[in-house]
Amino acid sequence: MAVVGSIKDRGEVRIHESLDELSRDLVDYIAELSEISIKERGVFAVALSGGSLISLISPARPSGVFLAILRSLGFRREEAANEYEFVIRQLVKTRVINVSAINDCPKFDLILLGIGPDGHVASLFPDHSMLEEKHEWVTFITDSPKPPLERITFTLPVINSAANVVMAAIGGGKAEAAHLAIDDVGSECPVLPARMVQPDVGKLMWFLDCQAASKLKRFC
Numbered sequence: 001m002a003v004v005g006s007i008k009d010r011g012e013v014r015i016h017e018s019l020d021e022l023s024r025d026l027v028d029y030i031a032e033l034s035e036i037s038i039k040e041r042g043v044f045a046v047a048l049s050g051g052s053l054i055s056l057i058s059p060a061r062p063s064g065v066f067l068a069i070l071r072s073l074g075f076r077r078e079e080a081a082n083e084y085e086f087v088i089r090q091l092v093k094t095r096v097i098n099v100s101a102i103n104d105c106p107k108f109d110l111i112l113l114g115i116g117p118d119g120h121v122a123s124l125f126p127d128h129s130m131l132e133e134k135h136e137w138v139t140f141i142t143d144s145p146k147p148p149l150e151r152i153t154f155t156l157p158v159i160n161s162a163a164n165v166v167m168a169a170i171g172g173g174k175a176e177a178a179h180l181a182i183d184d185v186g187s188e189c190p191v192l193p194a195r196m197v198q199p200d201v202g203k204l205m206w207f208l209d210c211q212a213a214s215k216l217k218r219f220c
């Protein structure tokens with residue numbers, strides 16, 4: 001049984017006792033969003049980051065899902081980022097991916113993200129200059145603190161333009177990051193990418209297991 005709550009400005013939080021339960025709830029949530037989006041516009045544009053997130057949704061096969069899959073093999077990182085952004089721009093032009101009403105960013109129907117123990121999301125790491133990027137949709141880094149060194153990533157403006165953002169975290173190693181990203185920690189809070197995920201108009205949802213939620217003020 002999930003514990004569900006919402007925290008001002010930090011979206012809705014769902015905490016599950018088991019991974020199976022979390023996975024089922026997450027898959028059902030994706031399917032719901034997919035159905036709504038396909039009814040409204042005939043397509044569901046979803047992007048997801050890597051890591052353990054994939055294993056949480058791998059049994060999922062929601063019909064009509066469009067996966068923005070990165071095909072970067074053989075490219076240098078800068079070229080890969082440009083190529084990826086180009087593809088997304090084509091999909092925005094043809095409205096396979098919607099466009100944000102408040103900036104020119106793509107408005108994915110859903111962006112699914114995991115969190116690193118250091119609070120990084122996608123490949124946006126704490127204290128990295130990429131957190132300041134305001135214009136590019138996709139960028140690259142060559143100095144990732146976590147291997148691989150070279151990565152490409154969506155920027156925060158793209159993530160925060162999505163209609164729905166899901167953040168999923170499992171395991172005690174993510175507890176501190178989840179606490180700092182969700183709880184009201186005032187000025188003590190370091191600049192945490194996971195906390196900078198704050199959809200402009202979209203909905204933010206957290207899917208956590210009990211271990212990842214173990215340091216949350218309201219739920220432990």
Ligand SMILES: O=C1O[C@H](COP(=O)(O)O)[C@@H](O)[C@H](O)[C@H]1O
Pocket residue numbers: 049050051052053113114115116117120121122123146
């Ligand atoms: O490097 C990354 O790690 C995080 C966390 O991965 P996990 O396996 O500990 O869940 C992932 O969310 C992110 O996309 C990836 O770039």
